[in-house]
Amino acid sequence: MPSSEQNEALQQAGTFDAKVFYPAEFPPDVPTIALAKFSLALLLNNDKDEAQRLFNTCRTTGFFYLDMLDHPTGRRLWRSACNLHQIGRERFRDTPIEKKMEYKTRPGVRVFDRGYLMRSAYAGQQNADLEIVNIPQSEFFGTKDDAGAGLPGWFSEEDQSDFKTAMECGNSVARGILSVLEKKLDIPRDSLASLHSLTDDSGDFVRILRYGGVPPSTVDEPEGFPPHRDAMSIAILFNWLGGLQIPSPEAEVNGYVVKDEDWRWVKPEAGYAIVNLGDAMAIFSNNLLKSQIHRVVKAPGDQRQHDRLSIIVATRPKNTCLMMPFESSIIPPNESTEVPITSLEWGYNVVSKIRQRAVARGATDLDNIVNPGNGGK
DSSP states (O other): OOOHHHHHHHHHHOSOOHHHHOSSOOOTTSOBOOOOEEEHHHHHTTOHHHHHHHHHHHTTTOEEEEESSSSHHHHHHHHHHHHHHHHHHHHHHHSOHHHHTTSOOOOSSOOSOSEEEEEOSSTTOOSOSEEEEEEEGGGTTOOSTTTTOOSOTTSOGGGHHHHHHHHHHHHHHHHHHHHHHHHHHTOOTTTTGGGGOTTSSSOOEEEEEEEOOOOTTOOSOOOSEEEEOOSSSEEEEEESSOOEEEEOTTOOOBTTBOOGGGEEEOOOOTTEEEEEEOHHHHHHTTTSSOOOOEEEOOOOGGGGGSOEEEEEEEEOOOTTOBOOOOOOSSSOOOOOOSOOOBHHHHHHHHHHHHHHHHHHTTOOOGGGSOOGGGTOO
């Protein structure tokens, strides 16, 4: 049964069947990590103590919980995420794969910010084990030639408001976090926030993911998203079932290799988003800020049998931004002699390298393998 906290959080979003969001309890006997919890209201109101705690966390784990219910912008974002959970569940379920596949990814040199991708877990299987749809901010706010193109045809016009709200509020929350970090990094005001405008051509997106549930007797389970870091600045994740894991603070991380026993579950908290910094923030701060490795696996315990829906609001630097550290009294000096590249070029390079790793790991159907560098959660 859903807890009182889960029911109360859903009541903030509207009229929902809590059993759909929380069909099984998160098991109490799996190893979890205690992420720091932050108040969105305090951060947006420039509370000094909350800002210092956030900076300390962003220098260590790079992951934290953010209370969506103590500020009007957060409540709007939480409400839109819950709506998108239901919209995604219905659209993925009711739309033929052939129709969904018509929503293509963008061609050419760009990071995955638009389109539908799926994976069939087993040879000959028709149903998707993993589905992703990305809706770019340019569909509603951007400056690309196809701005205003709207949603793919298998969404309804009524769905647009929730995507737009998620983009607007997600960008506002991300820029609020960036404003806090600017001050702590001792760089000029708006140095980071100005690189992440909602209307810039940046590759920002809202993503809906569906990980298919598996029967208890299933042994040969497909991998979710292998260990990776995100090719973005800030990711805001909403999920209601487990699946996300990050290494324990004591774990030895060798590139993308972490011992199985060192992974820790990130337990979803009702009314909270899970926020993490991506590689862009590590670059801007010359690795002073942490872009943490993480992975996605099947949900734990009894949750494993149920479809797992997640919503991600991704914020990236605008495409023309040069990817290089800022200079300040806090940021370590930049000793690199390489010519900096743009955010668009950098993102494309990240994607290309991850595809190469996928091939090295034995992946053969790259068209149907979702790129982990874009933040699978």
